[in-house]
Amino acid sequence: MNNALLDQVARTVDRQRLIDTAVALVEVPSPTRSAGAVADRLAEILTADGFSVQRHDADWPQAPIVMAALDSGRPGPTLQFDGHLDSVHLPFVPPRVEDDTLYGSSSADMKGGIAAALEAVRVLRTLDALPAGRVLLTAHDHHEGPWGDGRQVRAMIREGLVGDAVLLPEYLAEPLPVAGRGVGIFQATIRREGTPVHEVLRPPGTPNVLVAGAQLVNRLHVWNESLKEKTHSLAGHDSTFVGKLQSGEIYNQSPTECIVQGTRRWVPPSSGKAVQEEFSQVLAEVATATGTEIDLEFTVQGGAYQIDSGNSLVAAFQKAHSALIGSPLPIGAKPFVDDGNTYASEAGIPAITHGPAATGAHTLSEAVPVEELVRVAKLYALTAVEFCGGP
Numbered sequence: 508m509n510n511a512l513l514d515q516v517a518r519t520v521d522r523q524r525l526i527d528t529a530v531a532l533v534e535v536p537s538p539t540r541s542a543g544a545v546a547d548r549l550a551e552i553l554t555a556d557g558f559s560v561q562r563h564d565a566d567w568p569q570a571p572i573v574m575a576a577l578d579s580g581r582p583g584p585t586l587q588f589d590g591h592l593d594s595v596h597l598p599f600v601p602p603r604v605e606d607d608t609l610y611g612s613s614s615a616d617m618k619g620g621i622a623a624a625l626e627a628v629r630v631l632r633t634l635d636a637l638p639a640g641r642v643l644l645t646a647h648d649h650h651e652g653p654w655g656d657g658r659q660v661r662a663m664i665r666e667g668l669v670g671d672a673v674l675l676p677e678y679l680a681e682p683l684p685v686a687g688r689g690v691g692i693f694q695a696t697i698r699r700e701g702t703p704v705h706e707v708l709r710p711p712g713t714p715n716v717l718v719a720g721a722q723l724v725n726r727l728h729v730w731n732e733s734l735k736e737k738t739h740s741l742a743g744h745d746s747t748f749v750g751k752l753q754s755g756e757i758y759n760q761s762p763t764e765c766i767v768q769g770t771r772r773w774v775p776p777s778s779g780k781a782v783q784e785e786f787s788q789v790l791a792e793v794a795t796a797t798g799t800e801i802d803l804e805f806t807v808q809g810g811a812y813q814i815d816s817g818n819s820l821v822a823a824f825q826k827a828h829s830a831l832i833g834s835p836l837p838i839g840a841k842p843f844v845d846d847g848n849t850y851a852s853e854a855g856i857p858a859i860t861h862g863p864a865a866t867g868a869h870t871l872s873e874a875v876p877v878e879e880l881v882r883v884a885k886l887y888a889l890t891a892v893e894f895c896g897g898p
């Protein structure tokens with residue numbers, strides 16, 4: 508990568524414009540499933556900038572996705588910058604910039620990152636720096652669980668509204684995640700026949716759903732120990748965890764229902780479907796042993812994935828990172844699950860999550876240093892030049 512380009516990109520990133528964009532997005536509240544207004548705001552910003560904006564329902568007409576492209580006019584691959592505009596359901600904190608840091612709801616997770624990605628697209632356009640191919644900027648709703656179920660990203664994949672590779676500016680600055688665990692959230696509902704009844708009036712042989720719940724929790728606890736042996740060099744190991752057990756009305760009444768909720772996480776290359784089938788099998792055994800019926804709800808939030816470290820997106824990113832920072836970013840695993848898991852595990856589209864070193868995601872004190880937004884804008888622009896114009 509030549510130094511002239513590095514200089515030009517550094518000089519063209521407009522710090523104040525980037526801050527203004529981030530503030531304009533943060534000031535529109537957007538709890539998951541209600542990101543329509545902020546999507547409209549992003550579309551307005553892009554239109555005012557002279558980009559032609561497309562909106563697609565993508566399975567959620569309440570908040571059609573926002574899409575804008577920068578096309579070099581020459582054949583080549585498409586690099587997508589993708590972000591979610593929705594935020595977790597917490598009280599709204601308005602934006603403010605103080606000590607060169609942006610505060611406010613979803614500033615870290617992840618409107619700051621989206622603003623940085625947009626700034627990168629502006630810079631590429633101003634410099635006419637894209638040698639080939641195109642850059643696609645997309646933003647959507649339905650990310651944060653349990654309110655969102657990832658339907659818009661899945662619809663974008665189905666409808667071909669995606670690139671050949673994806674960068675996601677979530678709040679992860681290190682390491683470069685080339686692998687990640689999948690996660691499913693489960694709810695097991697244990698039931699017996701009949702109605703709630705006084706302890707001493709139970710017909711003989713009445714199944715006990717509380718005992719079944721306790722057995723299930725214990726079974727999962729023991730299973731978790733053996734799941735630790737299913738390992739991946741980067742992503743860690745499999746696990747299952749129970750966070751909630753709920754049943755009973757009063758101390759001497761036999762209830763009819765017991766609910767157990769938790770997670771099941773897995774390393775690549777297992778699929779969510781295979782994991783769910785195995786999980787159902789464990790439940791069936793507990794049901795048989797306890798004379799109960801157990802229904803399973805199992806929601807895959809994102810699959811396990813691994814990107815080949817020789818992949819062209821990884822190579823482009825590391826070239827850009829080395830040019831900007833002086834060294835490649837250490838390789839590692841993604842600690843959380845995001846839309847990148849869906850792109851990589853369900854569509855085979857290489858996806859890298861990399862964004863500002865921001866803090867306070869999923870809390871009332873989100874914060875992102877402006878310097879980090881500027882760094883991400885430069886890095887995204889340089890990565891696009893490498894990826895779209897690479898060998």
Ligand SMILES: [Zn+2]
Binds near residue numbers: 617677
């Ligand atoms: Zn996020």
